[in-house]
Amino acid sequence: MAEGPEFSQVRAGSRQSSQKSLNRCGAKRRPFPHNDFAALDAILTQIRGQFAKVMIAIEGTYSMDGDIPDLPRFVETRDKHHCLLFVDEAHSIGVIGDTGRGIGELFNVDRTHVDIWMGTLSKAFASCGGYVAGKKALIEYLKSAARGRLARLSGSPSASRLARHFRTRASDLHGPWRDLL
Numbered sequence: 641m642a643e644g645p646e647f648s649q650v651r652a653g654s655r656q657s658s659q660k661s662l663n664r665c666g667a668k669r670r671p672f673p674h675n676d677f678a679a680l681d682a683i684l685t686q687i688r689g690q691f692a693k694v695m696i697a698i699e700g701t702y703s704m705d706g707d708i709p710d711l712p713r714f715v716e717t718r719d720k721h722h723c724l725l726f727v728d729e730a731h732s733i734g735v736i737g738d739t740g741r742g743i744g745e746l747f748n749v750d751r752t753h754v755d756i757w758m759g760t761l762s763k764a765f766a767s768c769g770g771y772v773a774g775k776k777a778l779i780e781y782l783k784s785a786a787r788g789r790l791a792r793l794s795g796s797p798s799a800s801r802l803a804r805h806f807r808t809r810a811s812d813l814h815g816p817w818r819d820l821l
């Protein structure tokens with residue numbers, strides 16, 4: 641694709657919010673068959689050279705089917721094609737893994753092998769707001785580039801407190817949750 645945008649996002653499902661983000665930043669979206677890392681590998685082998693940057697976006701648990709991606713295989717695909725890997729843990733954080741730390745814990749994957757971890761406090765943590773986790777440079781970049789949004793949309797102390805409270809109550813009920821956050 642000679643005149644394609646510089647940044648391509650390759651993902652399976654598609655939330656409206658992620659589609660809007662792609663439209664706003666001008667990225668091209670390339671879906672791949674659900675959870676199929678071999679198909680993703682084949683697509684990337686074909687198109688990777690056309691883009692400066694590619695981000696693979698997956699979810700920790702897919703809400704419609706309740707299935708979980710094979711994270712180590714997606715990390716391998718990321719490494720092979722020099723992409724970024726984004727994992728949306730909205731439905732997995734607080735639920736998946738022995739202590740609820742999500743699919744990184746389930747697969748015992750080095751968390752630094754995922755470039756962007758994103759999650760919400762509105763599901764397992766019974767609050768609202770969310771988080772992005774990654775390397776320091778990414779977080780510094782977001783703090784700087786999204787400063788206006790951080791000022792207007794950051795989580796309220798009461799919502800954060802509620803999420804923390806729920807974590808504490810959950811740890812009372814289920815021992816392994818004690819160290820979750």
Ligand SMILES: Cc1ncc(COP(=O)(O)O)c(C=O)c1O
Pocket residue numbers: 655699703728730731760761762763768769770
């Ligand atoms: C996969 C996924 N990511 C992110 C979100 C966003 O969560 P929130 O409703 O807290 O903004 C949702 C919400 O349903 C979701 O299903």
